[in-house]
Amino acid sequence: MSDKIRAFILIIGNEVLSGRTHDANLAFLANALNEIGIQVGEARVIPDDEKIIIDTVNYARAAFDYVFTTGGIGPTHDDITAACIAKAFNRPLIRNEEAVAILKTHYPSTDLNEARLRMANTPSEAILIENPISKAPGFQVENVFVLAGVPRIAQAMFENLKPRLKGAAPVISKTISTNLGEGLIAGPLGEIQNKFPDVEIGSYPYFGDGKTGVSLVARALCEDDVDLCLEEIKVMIESLGGKTIFSV
Template sequence: MAASVTAALLVIGDEILTGRTKDKNIGYIAEYLTGIGIDLREVRIVPDVEEEIVGAVNALRHRYTYLFTTGGIGPTHDDITADCIAKAFGVGIGHDPRAVAMLQERYQPGELNEARLRMARIPDGADLIENPISKAPGFRLGNVHVMAGVPAIMQAMLDNIAPSLKTGARMIIETIDATGLAEGNYAEGLAAIAAGHEGVTIGSYPSFTAEGFRNQIVVRGKDPDAVARAADAVRELLRRLKGDGAPL
């Protein structure tokens, strides 16, 4: 079994916390990382406040294999992520000639003003993350990957850095339909199954759909045999509770 590779995501921006902007990146990144064998263990959202960003970066980068950040690398005064990353690592920051060259590919002579040049301020020692959409790069320093908050740009940056990431065993997921049974009917039996099957997690997820109320039980793990055994136990529990012998 490959070693576990873990990650955290730090979402930066007042606009997320006030509801002005509805985050579209958390779910995408979680699914993306799960698909390549990286376990997203924690997500934090912080405002555009230096001490909040620096504190979160230092806490998370030491706790997990990777830290990914989104937001705060634009041209305005409240885009302070790059400065905060530099402070967290205790390094300098300035206009990176590589980043300036990237911006010059997009802007005409005279358009690259001081505000836009803020997007070329990169912490010392960082590698750049290319941005094929608007050219302003993200960057990687240590195990921290700093990406844009705009979903399309973030997704392009994530595609660019994915080949360089260490990955572990991929998560195996079994979804079992429990529609027709209320959670209270199978909660005790499900807890017993979860306790008796190491290496897997089991969750119950009710929802309302166009067809009505629906329950699903999801078994997750990285050992195929362990997942299969736990899923079989769940199916057997539901058969007993339904009492009709119907396949699940």
């Protein structure tokens, strides 16, 4: 597929890698970005490690149009994302006065301690991302958008930064499923893929309720290409004696 605008999603946090926290941000961001014509080309989950964060951010911001990070911008000692982003861009980490003013609207002066003020630290010249839930803002540096790890806060931040993003045509995705196994359809499916180079075909086996089969997902920028591809897949399934279970 051509004319792609591509994004990289970076999930930061030891708690995700340990399994203590279930990540919900990747699915949300991938779906929300695709709706505005931005395709997620890669995603990684990494620990709260300064060198790994810096190296990954520098790789991603050079290789992708947009980078979205989640996690590591809270008030505790292990929230190091802001400092790492500053180092990745070779900018000083500052106490952002605009962010401080926002925190002052949320916390009584007696509760706005140094730990909470750490949430106002950003790289210099960063553009804030509004957080309507807990007020502590995210921020943007060039093509990197830094969001909270808490899913409902990350989602609210994304809604506020979305007008800054420029997308292309959204990807069209349609599915057809069959009771045939992957081994039987693998060869013919490969031939169909070669015939439709602008369509990405994914094969996903399913098991449950005594039923087995494969869901075949066709994705492309052009809906006509997707429809033509799925029609050939349907003909292939029927020629092998299979049934089309459902199509979307």
